[in-house]
Amino acid sequence: MKIVQKQVLAHPQKETFQMLDNEQNTLKKQIDAELTSLQQIDQTFVLSPHEIRNVVLLLHELTIQSIQLELYHEELQLLVRPQTPPPTIAALVVIEQPFPMVITKCKPLEDDPVVVQLLSGTRTELQLIGKVKATMIVENQQNSKTSSTPKTIETEVVSMDETQRLAKYHLKFLNGTRKNPVTLKFGMQVQVVGGTPVNIESPPTSPFIVITNECQYEESDGTLLKKDSFGNNAEIAWASYANKLQRHFLRATRQDSIKPTRYLARHELMYLHQQFFGGRPAITQSLFDTFWTWFGKGLQKLRYQRHICSMWQSGLIYGFISRQSVEEALRNEENGTFLIRFSERHAGHFAIGYKVDDPDIEKRIRHYLVKADDTAGAKKTLPDFLAECPQFTKILQLTIDPMSGEPRLRNFPKDVVLEPYYSKREALPATNGYDSLPVLN
Structure with missing residues (x-):
């Protein structure tokens, strides 16, 4: 052309x-x-x-x-x-961006640059190509910066490579956006031969939020996912939402979008669809809000709690599975076998289903809710807690069949697969359990 x-x-x-x-x-x-x-x-x-x-x-x-x-x-x-004088036929576009995403204040995006390109007509001869300036735009205030003082972006102005007509930003944001979505626009001045300088501006990037501490992540990512999924629509197709959720989930769990270690598999999306959206073909914003109240807390734990994301990606935490399915999975396993899932009734908490030797067949599968005082951040992790519980002997690890995409479970001695996660310290006494059932027999 x-x-x-x-x-x-x-x-x-x-x-x-x-x-x-x-x-x-x-x-x-x-x-x-x-x-x-x-x-x-x-x-x-x-x-x-x-x-x-x-x-x-x-x-x-x-x-x-x-x-x-x-x-x-x-x-x-x-x-x-x-036209006289001839117009400046040029446009500024963002050709690469990592957004939408939640960004931590003062953390440089070294591996996720924003790249801006200058496009023009075939005979547009530019005698002046100015520097490119980034401006942060607050939602619903398209002509306002989030803040003029102090400076929000570490490097707001960069030079453009005049040969390739590209400008690359390795962004670092110096202030949070108070959990509000913002976008970036890029502007520059250009001048054609014989013309006068004109300012051109790119369309806005996808939205992002800059947080100042990890406690803001859950709400911020939920805000972005809702905006990314629904836009101005009251409801959207489940398939569209599932695709947006998958993309945000990979970003939240710091996985490669091309070859992720463990993405949300088909059976997990089906579970979430049925459990929280009733299997409806379309979902509403109110249904999303209810879902995120539960899902967001688990995602926060996956992203920030020590060892949790690694255990999830390796299948040691099954995560998204119903209580009934856990009981079916454990029914034919040996006593002491256990499986870790996200509790459906207690958002952000893990529930451990495990099998015991009980004369009453209906009581052989028990469930324990991991409470806040069972773990203590980096000092006492989930693997440390599991190590202290002698009734947990073999863990069920999830793998996905590469041909069928179906889930497969295999049991391993817990100390064999969890030993790399154990802290080197003296064990602490265990506590009581879930649904009024004791942890120890």
């Missing part, structure tokens, strides 16, 4: 102009159709992490192509509708 446009502009003829004009209009329709198709895929199918990433990248790339095509089309129309 670029080569043909240069030829047409160099030697304009009615026939070639009309051909190129038609070609651009057809291509615009094709891009719009592909964007619609990708959005329909997202709303119809629960995708794998790899598929989600491809859809996100394609949506972004097609949007950039659409902007570039509009610049070419504007330039072509000058042949029939010339």
Whole structure:
């Protein structure tokens, strides 16, 4: 398209102009159709992490192509509708960004740069390319910075590589955003040969929130996920929400979006869909709020509590499974076998289902709620607590069958798989348990 446009502009003829004009209009329709198709895929199918990433990248790339095509089309129309002085046919776009995400104050995004590109028409000769300035925009205040004093972004202005027309930001935010979503816009001054300097501005990035401490993570990520999922809609398709949830979950648990260690598997999403959304094809914002009240607390623990994320990713914590399914999984196991899940009734707490030797068959599967005083942050971790409980002998570890995608459980002696997590210290006495059942027999 670029080569043909240069030829047409160099030697304009009615026939070639009309051909190129038609070609651009057809291509615009094709891009719009592909964007619609990708959005329909997202709303119809629960995708794998790899598929989600491809859809996100394609949506972004097609949007950039659409902007570039509009610049070419504007330039072509000058042949029939010339302007004096000629307009500056250029646009600033964000081609790479890690958002939406929750960012910790003063933590540099070294591995997640924001990259801005300058696009222009085929014959736009720029004699001036200024530096690029980032501005933080508060939601619903599109012309206001979050703060002018003190400085919010460590490096607000960067130079643009004039050959590649790229500017790269390794952002570090010096202040929190008070759990409010914000975006970035990038602006610069350009000047065409023979023209006057003009300011151009990029569309906003996806939203993000800067937190000042880890206690703000749960609420902040819930705010972002809700905004990312619903936008201005009262309800959305379950498939679309599941795909957004998967993307946020991988970010929250610090996993590679291409090859995650353990993403939300099909059976886990089905469990969440049924348990918290009643299996409905569409979910509302109020249902999301109820779900996040439970899910967000578990996600906070996965992200910040020592050893928890590692144990979850290795399948030592099953996590998302119903009490009834735990009992079915343990029914044919040896006494002392246990499985760790997130409690459905006590958000942010672990429940341990375990099998004991009891003459009453109905009482052989018991459940223990891990209480706050059972663990104490880094001083006494969940593995330390498990080590102190002699009734827990073999742990059920979850794996996903690579062919069928179905969950598989295998039991291992707890001290074999948990020993690397144990603290080197003297054991403390255990405490009582869940549903008024004793921990120790």
